[in-house]
Amino acid sequence: MQILDGKITSQAIKDSIKEKVAVLTAAGKRTPHLAAILVGNSGASETYVASKVKTCAEIGFDSTLKRFNDAISEIELLNTIHDLNTDDSIDGILVQLPLPKHIAEDKVIEAIIPDKDVDGFHPVSLGRMVAGLPSFIPATPYGILLMLEHYKIETKGLHAVVIGRSNIVGKPMSILLSRNTYPGNCTVTTCHSATKNLKEICLQADIIVAALGRPEFVKADMVKEGAIVIDVGITRVPDAMKKSGFAIKGDVDFAEVSPKCSYITPVPGGVGLMTIAGLMMNTYNAYMKRNK
Secondary structure (H helix, E strand, O other): EOOHHHOOOOOOHHHHHHHHHHHHHHHHOOOOOOEEEEEOOHHHHHHHHHHHHHHHHHEEEHHEEEOOOOOHHHHHHHHHHHHHHOOOOOOEEEOOOOOOOOOOOOHHHOOOHHHHHHHHOOHHHHHHOOOOOOOOHHHHHHHHHHHHHHHHOOOOOEEEEEOOOHHHHHHHHHHHHOOOOOOOOOOOEEEEEOOOOOOHHHHOOOOEEEEOHHHHHHHHOHOOEEEEEEEOEEEEEEOOOOOOOOEEOEOOOOOHHHHEEEEOOOOOHHHHHHHHHHHHHHHOOOOHHOOO
């Protein structure tokens, strides 16, 4: 069993981007610039955004963080996005989700112009991805592809089972693994809450991508020997033994499942770090596209 280490892989990607940014700087060009919008004061969202801003600094990107309390109106938020869309110094825009209930997330996502949609959530980005055209790939699936590539894991002809059908992870992951490219060329089964015989389906899988948001849902009796297991889940579970009062759990019961795997991602230290790496790659690519 080999751990797919998100820390090592994401650092390699960040180092590569940092070198490219240094070349831009040496040539007297401006550096890529990511703008993030944070609404409210959710602890998890604060942590995610802080990590993204910190990573920008590490690799030489400029970053702008716009913070608003959760009483901000929808129109106010849309106007902020419009200003960022028209700012030529900004290459990528992300709005940290979830948003307060009075703001329509689909409106906000669609307000970001596709050329700056580094989260890869805009319908144009998703449509181009489905069609196999160049596009921004949602950061978490993109990070998973980068990890598979880093470890040179052969995926051609394998049966991949994706548990979860969200627009952020499950659906795009299913499409990406089925594409005629590397990593890809898998036969893909998408499972969800209405899937019958889930255990039997998972036992046929060479690759399992668990993205359903239920801590330790995938058990050893659902995984065949030698499977590759990608755990996308990240849930805070109360734990009185922890100083923070909670533990971070993935969708896979790591202790049970890992002995059966050829490769497996840990939580934390796996896909979460790769999501940020995918976001940084998208931002760099957005810069290059806009500054040919």
